[in-house]
Amino acid sequence: MITWGLAALIGVVLTGVLYRGELSRGTIALPILRWVGVTAVVAALVDAPIRRAVSPRPVVALDVSASWIAGNDDVAWRAAGAVVDSLLDGHADALRLFGDSLRSAPIPDQPTDNGSRIRPVVEWALATGRPVHVVTDGRLDDPAWVARLPIGSTVHRVDRPSRATAVLTAFDAPGAAPAGDTILAQVSVTADAQGAPARQLSLERDAQVVERRALEAMGPYETRVVAVPVPLGAMEGTVRLTARLLDGTNITDSITVPMRITGGAAAVVISTAPDQDARFAVAALRAVRRGPVRAYWQVAKGVWRVDGTLAPVEESVIRREAQEASLLLLHGDTAFLGAPDALRTAGLILMSPPPPGDEYYPVAPSSPSPLSDAVSGLPWDSLPPLDVASTRARADETTVVETRRGRRFESRAAIRVTERDAIGQRVVRIPAAGFWRWKSRGGRSAESYDALVGALVDWAGAAPGAATDSVGATEATVRAREMARRAEQRPRAPTVSSGPVGTGEAMGRALGARGRWWLFALALAALSFEWMLRRRRGLR
Numbered sequence: 001m002i003t004w005g006l007a008a009l010i011g012v013v014l015t016g017v018l019y020r021g022e023l024s025r026g027t028i029a030l031p032i033l034r035w036v037g038v039t040a041v042v043a044a045l046v047d048a049p050i051r052r053a054v055s056p057r058p059v060v061a062l063d064v065s066a067s068w069i070a071g072n073d074d075v076a077w078r079a080a081g082a083v084v085d086s087l088l089d090g091h092a093d094a095l096r097l098f099g100d101s102l103r104s105a106p107i108p109d110q111p112t113d114n115g116s117r118i119r120p121v122v123e124w125a126l127a128t129g130r131p132v133h134v135v136t137d138g139r140l141d142d143p144a145w146v147a148r149l150p151i152g153s154t155v156h157r158v159d160r161p162s163r164a165t166a167v168l169t170a171f172d173a174p175g176a177a178p179a180g181d182t183i184l185a186q187v188s189v190t191a192d193a194q195g196a197p198a199r200q201l202s203l204e205r206d207a208q209v210v211e212r213r214a215l216e217a218m219g220p221y222e223t224r225v226v227a228v229p230v231p232l233g234a235m236e237g238t239v240r241l242t243a244r245l246l247d248g249t250n251i252t253d254s255i256t257v258p259m260r261i262t263g264g265a266a267a268v269v270i271s272t273a274p275d276q277d278a279r280f281a282v283a284a285l286r287a288v289r290r291g292p293v294r295a296y297w298q299v300a301k302g303v304w305r306v307d308g309t310l311a312p313v314e315e316s317v318i319r320r321e322a323q324e325a326s327l328l329l330l331h332g333d334t335a336f337l338g339a340p341d342a343l344r345t346a347g348l349i350l351m352s353p354p355p356p357g358d359e360y361y362p363v364a365p366s367s368p369s370p371l372s373d374a375v376s377g378l379p380w381d382s383l384p385p386l387d388v389a390s391t392r393a394r395a396d397e398t399t400v401v402e403t404r405r406g407r408r409f410e411s412r413a414a415i416r417v418t419e420r421d422a423i424g425q426r427v428v429r430i431p432a433a434g435f436w437r438w439k440s441r442g443g444r445s446a447e448s449y450d451a452l453v454g455a456l457v458d459w460a461g462a463a464p465g466a467a468t469d470s471v472g473a474t475e476a477t478v479r480a481r482e483m484a485r486r487a488e489q490r491p492r493a494p495t496v497s498s499g500p501v502g503t504g505e506a507m508g509r510a511l512g513a514r515g516r517w518w519l520f521a522l523a524l525a526a527l528s529f530e531w532m533l534r535r536r537r538g539l540r
Contacts, residue, residue, distance in 0.1 A: 003048040011039035017520060033530035040523035047512035055132045058152065060084055063136035064108060065099040065116035068160070070489040071167065071192075074110070076160040080135050081107055083156050087133050093346035096121065101444050114484040116306050117443065119145045126150065126504050134501075137493025149502035157498040161192035166218055171243050171255040178292060179261050182231045187243045187255075190225065191218035192491040200246040203228045206239050221493055236261050237514045255486070262295075267457070268325035269307070270318060272332035276436035277353060281329060282307060284453040289461070294321060298332075319343065327461040347426045347460035352389065353433035359385035360403035360412055360432075369398045370417060374455030378448045380485040384437035388412040391431045396420075401452070403432070417459065 016034045034404050063085055068077040084107060088095065099106050099113025102120035118134065122145045125132045131152035138157040140146070146155065170188035177183050188203060196218045203210045211228050218224065230241065238260050245253040260266075266289040271278040274297040286293045295307035296318050304313050319337065322328050328344040330337075331351040340348055362383045365372065390412055401415040414432040421427045438449035513519050 003046050006045060007039050007042040007046065007048055008035075010042045011035045014038050030530055030533055033526045033533070037523045037526035037530065040519050040526065043513045044312045044516075044519055044523070045514075047514040050513055050516060056128075057091060058131040058133050058154075059094045059096055059116075059125070060087045060133045060135060061090045061096045061098055061121045063099060063106065063116055063118075063134070063140070064097045064111040065113045065137075065139070066122060066485050066488045067116060067139045068111045068159065070491065071163070071165070071182065076137060076158050077111060080137070083135050085159060087135070087156075092133055095120070096124070100447075113313075114332075114481070114488045115141060115443070116488070117141050118143075119300050120127070122146070122148050125153070131502065134496075136496065138496050139492055140495050143495035146496055146501050148504050150504040151502045153502040154500050155336050155496050155498055157494060157496060159494070164192065164194040164196060165252065166191045166196035166199060166215075166245065167486075167491065168245055168253045168255050168491075169223070169263050169486050171241075171257055173241055173257055173259060175259060175286065175289070177232055177259065177261060179236050180232060180234050182229055183259075185228050185230050185241060185243075187226045187228065188223060189215060189218070189245065190223040190490050190492075191221060193220050193493075195219050195222070197247075199252070201226055202244040202246055203230065204242040204244065205230060205246045207242075221491055232261050233420055240508070241284045255482070263412075265294045265321055267293045267327040267329065267461075268318075268321045269293070269329045269331065270322065270337065271295070271330075272298045272336045273353070274298075274331075275353065275433070276440075277351065277433055278331045280436050280439050280449070281331070281453065284450060284490055285327075287450070287458060288454045288457050294325075296321075298336075327457065339419065341423050345423070345425075347428075347462070348421070349428040349430070349456065349460055351430045351433075354387055354389035354431060356387055358405055360388040360405050360414070361385045362414065363402055363411075365399060365402050367399060370419065371400050371455050371459055375400065375452060376457075378451065379444050383445055383448060384441060386414055386432045386434040386437075388414050389431040391429075394418070397429070400428075400456075401432075415456070417456075426460050426462070428456050 010310045012035060015038060017030045018034060019031045062080065068074070068080065084095065095104070095107070097103055097108075098121050099111070100115045100117070102124060116136070116139060118140050121132060121134070126148065129150060129153075131150045133154050134146070134149075135156045137156065137160055148217060158356050166189050168184075168187060169190045172186040172188075185203060187203070189201065198217050199215045201213045201215055203212075210230050213226055213228070215224065215226075232239075234535075238258055240256055240258055242254060242256045244251050267285045269278065269282050269285065282293065296313060297305050299305050299308060302315070304315060304318060305311065306313050314335070322343045323345060325344065326346045327349070328340075328346065329349040329351065330340055332353070334340055334350045334352055337343060340350065362378075362380050364376065364380045385406070386403055393399070393413060393416060396418050397416040398418075399413040399416050401413070402411055403414045404411045414430065416429045418427040418429070437448060438445045456463055507509060
């Protein structure tokens, strides 16, 4: 009502200024008509409310993380679907799905997201001012954000049936190891809400039992990590390690991971200026390459160290490793050890980080490349910026990742590839830095980093002319996805409870005067009648 009072006051002031000294000549109707007309015009200009604000209709946010169907039990998931249907039939008018990301889509047949992050839901709700009905199994990764939802929001927790059982939640073993070595495999076992009775854990290599361990009874949500040494044979090739959880003679759960036994390095990383990009690249290589990945850092002029142990290493050893590797990655000063073509006999990745400068944002490639299929699904509009050097493309190069300067049309290539170089091998050139931001941000940005690096490594490590392996088809990526799914489905206590939540402001829009035609008609009629009466009485 403050805006209406302000409009009425302005009407009184303007009417008083106009009719000062003229009230004795005419009737009281003239200033009243002027006041009505001016008040109506001012109310329309400031969009004074006609009626009180109406609260916006809430939105339903459904958790689609894989934790709903832990133990292949979809009872809770079907119950959640019924809750969503009842909310949509009631006051709610829209559905959003969240887990790895926030999106608008119908309810899927099965929840498959390997995460349960509600922060994107909260940020969207605060931006729109709409309350949210959150339907979840209660196992959120960031439960502290729930309290920030707009006032009027509610959490609907649908509990999964609990059982007295245990599941395998992780199997940590290297993807590759040298022949004749002994590795340490670590298996994680987690009990459900009612604990778990005594069981046995069996570890096998190519269907042959390596060791069998007895597990004592476990309490609710208790996790045990069992470390088992596994001797490897002298034969090179791929073996399969299997962890089985046994209840007597019955197998209640199992995980199988492939591991390659090799003699040489699957990849060698040499960096003259170690930074976050180099370290993340080494970790990504070890996740996707089927063999040992060795990295060497230059910590001072002429002083080299082995990654991990930081043991000193001679430059001659590094050169020999580079010659024998099936993939070479040079980071920093890529010509420090001489021409890259003289260092290797296989695929090459050159990472030349530029000095910090203006931020360039990744955009969808404008032209096709050998890796178009692998990068087509990346969320370009939400990836962090990069530092990109201005370089001239060679005639035989194709751009894979293109960047654009913020709010400008200047574009630079962050990644280019060559199908065949001077020695007939594939080359990837990366005159950019800042990819570590993708990995550090987590969520879809981290997944985009893994997908991009995996695709580049697969392509560079393959023979020229060979079809590029999809990053999703590699055994290492399949293994990583399986571990991520098991991590999401691991038994754990709920982090939120059912009930009303929220401290953020829910915005409602009042019905304003600006859109009411009758208010303009009233102003026009009042001012027209005033003009007619003034003319009749001889006033201007």
